[in-house]
Amino acid sequence: MPVVNYASREITCKIVYYGPGRSGKTSNLQYIHRRVPAARRGEMMSLATHGDRTLFFDFLPIDLGAISGFTTRFQLYTVPGQVYYRSTRRLVLQGADGVVFVADSQRRQAEENVESYRDLHEALAEQGVDVRDVPLVLQYNKQDLPPDLVASPDELDALLNFRAVPTFAADALGGRGVFETLRRVSELVLRRLATPATVIR
Amino acid sequence: MLDGRFRFDTFVAGPSNRLAVSAARAVAEAPGQAYHPLFLYAESGLGKTHLLAALGFHATQVDPGLVAGYREAGEYAEQLEAAAGRGDLNAWRREWESIRLLLLDDVQFLEGHAEAQAELLRLIDHAQARGHQVVLASDRPPADLDGLDQRLLSRMSGGLIADIAAPDLDTRLGILHLWRSIRVVDLDDAALDELSRHEVANVRELLGLFNRLVAQRALEPGTPAAGIARVLLAQALDERPPAPDEFESFLNEVTAVVASSMEQWRVRLAATVARWAGEGYRTDALEPFLDGNEPPDLDAVEARFAGAVTQLRDLEQEAARLDPRLAGVSVFRDPQRVDEARAIVMRALAAYDPPPAAADHLTIDNLSPGARNQLALRAAGEVIALPGSRYNPLFLHGPPSSGKTHLAHAIANALVARDGAWTVAVVDAAALGDELIEAMRTGELERWRMRYRAADALIVDNVQFLAGSDRLQDEFFHLFNTFVDGGRQVVLTADVPPQRLAAVASRLQSRFEAGLVVEIGRVSEAEAVARYTPVPLGDEAAAPTIDAWFDDMGEPEPARATFLQPAATGDAFFLDPEKVVSEWPSMDGRVIEDPR
Numbered sequence: 011m012p013v014v015n016y017a018s019r020e021i022t023c024k025i026v027y028y029g030p031g032r033s034g035k036t037s038n039l040q041y042i043h044r045r046v047p048a049a050r051r052g053e054m055m056s057l058a059t060h061g062d063r064t065l066f067f068d069f070l071p072i073d074l075g076a077i078s079g080f081t082t083r084f085q086l087y088t089v090p091g092q093v094y095y096r097s098t099r100r101l102v103l104q105g106a107d108g109v110v111f112v113a114d115s116q117r118r119q120a121e122e123n124v125e126s127y128r129d130l131h132e133a134l135a136e137q138g139v140d141v142r143d144v145p146l147v148l149q150y151n152k153q154d155l156p157p158d159l160v161a162s163p164d165e166l167d168a169l170l171n172f173r174a175v176p177t178f179a180a181d182a183l184g185g186r187g188v189f190e191t192l193r194r195v196s197e198l199v200l201r202r203l204a205t206p207a208t209v210i211r
Numbered sequence: 212m213l214d215g216r217f218r219f220d221t222f223v224a225g226p227s228n229r230l231a232v233s234a235a236r237a238v239a240e241a242p243g244q245a246y247h248p249l250f251l252y253a254e255s256g257l258g259k260t261h262l263l264a265a266l267g268f269h270a271t272q273v274d275p276g277l278v279a280g281y282r283e284a285g286e287y288a289e290q291l292e293a294a295a296g297r298g299d300l301n302a303w304r305r306e307w308e309s310i311r312l313l314l315l316d317d318v319q320f321l322e323g324h325a326e327a328q329a330e331l332l333r334l335i336d337h338a339q340a341r342g343h344q345v346v347l348a349s350d351r352p353p354a355d356l357d358g359l360d361q362r363l364l365s366r367m368s369g370g371l372i373a374d375i376a377a378p379d380l381d382t383r384l385g386i387l388h389l390w391r392s393i394r395v396v397d398l399d400d401a402a403l404d405e406l407s408r409h410e411v412a413n414v415r416e417l418l419g420l421f422n423r424l425v426a427q428r429a430l431e432p433g434t435p436a437a438g439i440a441r442v443l444l445a446q447a448l449d450e451r452p453p454a455p456d457e458f459e460s461f462l463n464e465v466t467a468v469v470a471s472s473m474e475q476w477r478v479r480l481a482a483t484v485a486r487w488a489g490e491g492y493r494t495d496a497l498e499p500f501l502d503g504n505e506p507p508d509l510d511a512v513e514a515r516f517a518g519a520v521t522q523l524r525d526l527e528q529e530a531a532r533l534d535p536r537l538a539g540v541s542v543f544r545d546p547q548r549v550d551e552a553r554a555i556v557m558r559a560l561a562a563y564d565p566p567p568a569a570a571d572h573l574t575i576d577n578l579s580p581g582a583r584n585q586l587a588l589r590a591a592g593e594v595i596a597l598p599g600s601r602y603n604p605l606f607l608h609g610p611p612s613s614g615k616t617h618l619a620h621a622i623a624n625a626l627v628a629r630d631g632a633w634t635v636a637v638v639d640a641a642a643l644g645d646e647l648i649e650a651m652r653t654g655e656l657e658r659w660r661m662r663y664r665a666a667d668a669l670i671v672d673n674v675q676f677l678a679g680s681d682r683l684q685d686e687f688f689h690l691f692n693t694f695v696d697g698g699r700q701v702v703l704t705a706d707v708p709p710q711r712l713a714a715v716a717s718r719l720q721s722r723f724e725a726g727l728v729v730e731i732g733r734v735s736e737a738e739a740v741a742r743y744t745p746v747p748l749g750d751e752a753a754a755p756t757i758d759a760w761f762d763d764m765g766e767p768e769p770a771r772a773t774f775l776q777p778a779a780t781g782d783a784f785f786l787d788p789e790k791v792v793s794e795w796p797s798m799d800g801r802v803i804e805d806p807r
Contacts (some may be wrong), residue, residue, distance in 0.1 A: 019481050021469065044448065045458050074462055077469045079481030154410065156381060184410040189457050193464050200468040 014080070021082045023199050025192070026103055028130050029112035030122035031091030034151040037182035038112060039070045039086055042192060045185070046072055067102045084196065091126060103133050108145035108199040110191055112182070113170060115152045115160040120169060127170050145198030147176045149191045154181035212281040212314075213271060217264035223389055225382025228258065231373035235262050235346075239269035242277065242312045242344035246371040248335060251348045253375035256413025259348040262375070263314045266346060270312050279312035285320040288327035295326070307334055311343045318349045318367070322358030332363045383407040383417055390418070396425050402436030409444045420447060476506035483513055492520055493545040519546035526552045529658060533559040557665030566636035566662050569623035569670070578617055583732025590729050591618055594700060595625040598668055602727035604691070604701035608708050609731030615704040618731070619670050622702050626668050636666035640676035644683045651682075660686070664693050668700040674723070675705045678714035688719055695722070 014021050027035040043054045052071035067087050074082040087106075089099040103109075111130060113123040134141045150166045161169070163179045171177055176194050180187025219239075224232040231253075237245045253259045267279045282290075294303035307313070313334070321327050338345050349356065352374070353367040378386060384407035391398055406424060411417045420443060427439045470478065480501055484494045497516055500507045523543050530552075531538035537559060542552045580588055587609075593601045605622075607615045623635040638646075650659035663669065669690070677684050694701045705712060708730070709723035 019485060047458065050458075074465055076485070077466045078473055078478040079485045080469065080473075082465065082469065154380065156379070181410070183408065185457075189461050193461050196461075196465055197468050200465065201472050 019080050021077070021080045021200075022085065023083070023107045023196065024085045024087065024105055025108045025110065025195055025199065026106040027086065027088040027110045027112055028099070028103070028126070029089075029091055029149075029151075030114055030119065030126040031093075033091060033112045033114035033119070033123070033126075034180075034182040035088035035091065035110075035112045036068050037151075038110070038149070038180075038188050038191070039068050039088055041182055041185045041188045042072070042086065043070055045189070050074070067098065086192075093125075096129070099129070100133050100136065103130075104137060106144070107202075108147075108195040110147055110149055110195050111170075112149045112151050112180075113166060115150045115166060115179075116155065117159060117161050120161065123166075123170060141173070145195055145202070146173070147178065147191055147195045147198070149178045149180045149182075149187060151180045151182050151187075153179040154184060154186070212260075212264045213267040213279055215268050217261045217268065219265045219269055221389065221393070222258060222261055222265055223378075223382055223385035225379055225385060227376035227379050227382050228253075228262075231262060231375045234371050234373050235266040236269070238344060238346060239266045240273060242270055242274075243338075243342040247339050248345035248347055248367065248370045250353060250367050250370060250372045251346070251375065252350060252352050252372070253348075254350060254377075254413060256415040257375045257377065258414060259350075259375060260316055263316055263346060263348050267312060267314050277312055278310050279314065280307070280310040281314040281316070283316045283320070284318045284327075287315060287331070288321060288324040291327050291330055304330075304333075308337055308341075313338065313343065313345045314348075315345070316348045318347050318359075319351060319356055322356065325360070328360045328363050332360065332366060335363075335366045377410075377412055378414060378417065380407055383409075383411065386414060386417060387421060390421055394425070396428070398424065398428065398436045402428075402440045405437045405440035405444065409447060420444075474506070476509055477501060479509060480507075480512075483516075487516065487520070491544050492523075493547070495545075496547050516546055519549050522549050523552055525657065526556050529661075530556045530559055533563045553661065553664075557661045560658070560662045561634045561665040564662060565634055566666050567638050567642070569620040569627070569635060569637040571624065573617045573620035574624055575618075575621045578614060578621060581735075583735065584614060584618070587618055587729045587731045590727055591622050591625075594622060594702065595629060598626055598629075598700035599698040603695055603698075604703050604723060604726040606709060606723050606726060606728040607702070607704045607731055608706060608728065610733045611706060613731045613733055615706075615731055616672050619672055619702050619704050623668070623670050626700070630667075633667040634665065635668040635670060636663050637670040637672070638663075639672045640674045640683075640687075643671065643687070644676065644680055647683055647686055660690070663690055666699075668702070669694050670702040672704050673706070674703045674715070675707060675712055677719070678712065681716075684716050684719060688716070688722075691719070691722060695726075701726075 027038055029035050039054060043051060050073050052073075055069045067089060070086040072084040072086065074084065076082070087102050089095070089102045109130065111127060113119075113127070131141055134144060148166075148171055150161075150163050152160060153163070163177060167177060176198075178187045178191045178194070180191060182188055219232070219236060222232065231251050234246060234249055235251070238249050251259055251262060264281065267281055271277050271279050291300075291303065294300050315331070318331075321331065335345050337343070347367060352372060353359075353364050356364060356367075359367075384403060387403040387407055391403065402424065406417075406420055409417075409420065411420070423443055424436065424440055427443065428434075428436050431439060473481075480497065484497050484501070487497070488494050494516075496519070497512065500512060523546060526549070527538060527540075527543035530540070530543070533556070537555065540555070542548050542555060545552075575588070575591065578584070578588065587607055590602055590605055594603075594605050607618060609615050620637060623637045626635050627633050646659060647656075650656045671687075677687055691701060693699075703723060707713075708728055709715075709720045712720055712723075
């Protein structure tokens with residue numbers, strides 16, 4: 011649930027980028043990091059392996075400033091995609107207000123996508139969260155690769171999007187679709203603000 | 212331009228430019244037969260000029276006798292102007308009409324050149340009639356060329372329009388491989404692969420990266436080129452100018468969503484909280500409302516808070532006037548602690564401008580005890596022992612010169628003696644009225660109030676002088692309540708019991724009666740005679756003058772006389788002689804009534 015702290019007048023939203031390894035979750039955060047003015051963002055923290063793959067998670071805090079009297083902050087996290095970091099993924103996912111599932115559009119990654127998407131459902135269920143209640147969007151990344159290598163958004167829809175959540179074709183390296191994805195998931199998260207259950211002190 | 216520097220074999224075809232390249236080849240193979248005209252468009256740096264020049268060169272290779280001409284549209288317009296100026300327009304036209312393959316670049320520069328447009332229109336028509344070929348290039352499709360003649364636009368659109376898009380991955384890779392072979396540089400495929408991953412807006416950007424890679428590679432011959440490429444790309448990404456307003460538009464969107472998602476009353480309250488907090492006030496009193504699910508009465512809540520802030524400001528000002536060290540004390544920034552702030556100011560007032568105190572010489576010890584004041588003395592003793600909790604108020608009444616004032620002052624002195632830190636306000640009701648009028652006149656009413664409220668006990672002499680002034684009674688009513696409700700002792704004196712206080716509000720009378728009402732009897736003749744003269748200094752009240760004594764003697768006590776004679780009607784309770792107590796052996800737990 012997005013945290014609305016009326017005492018300190020803060021809104022804090024935690025958005026987690028989920029998906030298989032090397033699907034471009036960190037690239038999403040890096041692009042956002044480059045686009046957000048330095049004054050509005052904290053340091054992007056990455057705990058990465060030597061092979062440049064996310065070992066634990068990336069964390070990027072963004073300060074959107076005062077909105078309607080509330081200091082609004084976004085905390086963007088990525089999870090490590092590799093199968094064996096299951097427990098880390100659970101930990102990072104805890105308390106997520108919204109989830110972006112970053113799928114790798116390459117045809118040969120279809121199985122990994124499905125497996126990771128299933129893992130997301132499982133992780134949410136373990137935390138007692140009904141996946142239908144969590145703001146979720148799908149991002150089909152790497153759509154810039156040659157067409158014979160990648161599945162089209164329609165194909166990926168058929169493969170993954172049985173919940174009919176919003177989807178975005180993206181090229182996280184180049185930035186296409188990155189902010190569109192963030193904007194949509196933020197909107198879904200923030201629309202839930204007025205729900206009394208989200209109000210804490 | 213058509214000298215072979217730009218050729219088809221140095222132009223990498225790919226999905227982004229395939230149509231344009233194949234059309235150009237077709238035109239070059241057979242000018243005037245395929246497309247009338249061919250219109251190529253692309254943003255700057257994507258290869259329009261290269262393709263035009265390659266087309267021209269190739270066509271002259273295929274047919275060496277072909278007369279081909281390349282011009283930039285701006286140059287074309289200038290030459291036309293010059294020819295017109297010289298007056299040999301016809302010669303100029305003949306020269307252009309003889310060109311069988313006309314390549315006109317950047318036709319967007321014809322915007323605003325009406326004559327050049329008209330000439331071009333004529334030329335295109337002429338070329339079509341003669342089977343000549345016209346190839347045009349622009350940075351926009353014909354439909355977007357605003358300043359061109361409609362007829363010219365329709366001619367331009369009549370053949371084939373082909374665009375050249377930014378190079379895709381394959382094209383970028385092809386370009387890089389081509390450059391590597393042309394420049395003969397030592398870069399492995401991995402480095403080119405890495406570089407090709409970088410999306411560029413135009414080929415020149417890619418060339419810039421390629422050149423940097425080559426230069427960097429020369430500096431670090433031992434480092435794998437792919438690694439250098441990665442670093443270069445990371446730098447390039449950082450250097451890339453931010454997409455216009457990408458973050459701003461995101462921010463606007465989020466702002467709109469928050470504004471529409473948050474209930475408006477919360478937004479308003481949050482803004483109020485932010486404003487007061489910004490002015491340095493604690494907003495604990497407002498914040499709990501934000502937690503609620505139901506909107507509070509915002510106007511009332513905000514007005515209450517603003518009222519408290521106003522009080523705090525006044526109090527702080529007063530406090531700072533009395534003692535500059537008190538300015539800025541945190542209590543003056545907390546609207547939930549107005550009472551505390553007021554107490555601070557009152558303490559400051561007590562220290563710097565104390566209320567009037569008792570006359571030092573009027574003590575219990577120099578009162579003469581006797582039957583007439585036995586009860587009053589005993590009550591005074593109880594009040595001194597347990598101020599505020601035993602008899603509050605203690606109402607002493609008796610005829611003039613019976614020693615009421617002396618006893619009241621004596622109680623005050625005893626209270627101060629009991630606790631040196633105490634402030635006991637002792638004031639005559641007539642003086643209190645004068646002070647009130649003065650305070651109202653000078654606008655220091657609040658200060659006047661606080662000055663008395665700061666005291667630990669209040670002793671008001673001659674409350675019969677409250678009579679006649681509603682305002683004074685109002686003020687006194689609040690002052691009295693402040694003391695009694697706060698468990699602070701009040702001692703009052705009057706010449707008559709409460710019920711007989713003329714022109715005093717009943718609410719005051721009833722409150723006076725709620726404590727202990729004690730009469731001090733008149734000074735007996737024997738006592739008066741026994742008193743020596745001259746009267747000791749300051750003891751005039753306790754030792755009346757002979758004149759006063761005679762005055763007293765001349766006044767009977769009507770209330771007592773009336774009461775002792777049973778009334779014709781009325782409640783039998785009040786007629787019970789046993790309820791009328793005139794001598795008081797002990798007061799413990801007894802209802803005390805004054806004979807009326």
